């Protein structure tokens with residue numbers, strides 16, 4: 436074998452004429468192979484001798500460590516929130532908060548952090564949680580300098596932003612003007628009649644369950660009911676879950692294919708996914724590469740919900756009928772300028788329909804389930820409420836007019852919403868241009884901030900005895916109402932609040948008057964997606980002897 440040329444020559448050759456000759460297409464394979472061989476030949480003995488490489492490795496390692504320390508110190512010194520306490524990881528990465536959200540325990544962990552550290556807690560590098568009632572008017576206030584929804588809400592966007600997910604103030608004001616007509620007094624009166632019809636079907640179904648003497652998951656039945664009410668209001672057709680005793684719905688894919696899906700899990704999984712990936716803008720795209728079933732299911736559910744809404748929207752458009760519900764109002768507003776809708780406008784309608792399904796269905800059923808659980812585990816409240824209902828209602832299936840003005844019923848609902856906290860996490864907002872002062876401290880523009888709803892609703896400084904389930908507090912004082920955060924606050928507060936109260940009053944009064952409810956467990960297991968939700972509530976319903 437020919438002696439190998441010294442390595443310097445090989446390098447020399449590769450950067451000078453020899454490189455040119457290689458670059459010019461000297462395709463001689465043997466030449467190239469020689470070069471590689473020479474490199475290997477020279478480098479291997481150097482590596483094995485270690486002399487220089489150990490010293491350099493240690494040197495480079497120390498240099499890198501030193502640079503990292505200096506970099507971290509510089510970053511830390513310029514960090515505007517360096518003095519705000521919080522978990523170590525949360526200071527450096529949004530993954531900590533995403534992990535807590537993924538576990539469904541974010542509201543509890545944040546509450547414990549506030550108990551330990553006080554008013555301000557850093558829960559992500561750019562997110563400060565403020566547990567102080569005085570922060571509410573700043574973070575969720577109106578007018579000039581109002582905070583806007585943060586990028587967290589981009590995770591809730593389905594193709595097009597909806598009234599709930601849009602972050603643009605102007606776009607939101609326009610959408611809100613339009614959608615709020617569907618929640619006007621007149622619209623809700625129409626809805627009350629329809630709600631009564633669904634509740635009558637609901638009662639028929641529960642009567643049969645009583646006759647069979649079976650235990651049932653009451654959460655599931657409240658879910659069916661809330662979906663039926665909502666789908667009628669939003670789409671103009673009930674999905675008929677109560678009548679079918681099932682949440683299976685037929686959905687249409689973007690390719691026109693029809694599949695059957697469980698609507699309740701679509702909402703649950705989609706909402707939980709958004710609450711996790713919303714924590715950082717990169718998470719939504721990155722989650723596509725994570726083979727965790729949570730993300731895979733969440734994405735599928737998201738598509739499933741869009742498909743469900745698409746089917747209803749297309750059906751309505753094809754029918755050409757006008758009905759005075761939310762969808763009707765949204766279609767009417769768009770057909771003012773042209774009779775045919777563009778595909779972009781149809782996508783907008785679908786996005787609104789998905790939002791309404793998510794915002795209005797399981798929020799109400801989760802709340803009703805938790806309130807019933809609280810009532811049944813507090814015999815004093817139960818007896819007092821039953822007496823108040825019997826005093827005012829003499830029908831087996833009351834109408835809305837019978838239940839709309841029973842102070843102890845309303846007080847029990849409010850106390851249930853406070854104690855259980857359907858909205859338990861702090862709703863994300865972003866500090867506007869120019870920064871803002873909150874509770875005596877300056878926060879620069881774009882800082883994400885939130886006021887943790889659970890913590891405020893369990894703050895002894897506001898409620899005195901927050902761990903007591905005591906509806907009377909709502910009759911004794913009006914000053915506490917601003918601290919009930921269940922429906923949000925300010926310009927982005929819940930649009931369906933009156934509808935939700937209507938449904939809760941009617942359903943709770945009907946169920947409590949008609950049935951004896953035997954809870955199968957005194958403990959209500961819950962989890963958290965975007966909202967706080969019970970996992971199930973097994974009960975035995977039996978007819979009251981006097982009905």
Ligand code: HEM
Pocket residue numbers: 598599600611665791794795796798799802857858862863920921922923924926927928929930931932934935
């Ligand atoms: C007990 C039941 C309900 C609870 C606890 C609840 C809670 C909330 C909360 C906390 C927000 C504000 C979210 C945020 O700022 O991020 C909200 C917004 C909204 N809710 Fe509800 N909601 C309930 C029922 C309903 C119902 C029945 C509807 C009717 C379809 C509805 C429609 C909406 C809409 C459209 C928004 C967006 C408002 C906007 O951004 O302008 N909600 N809800």
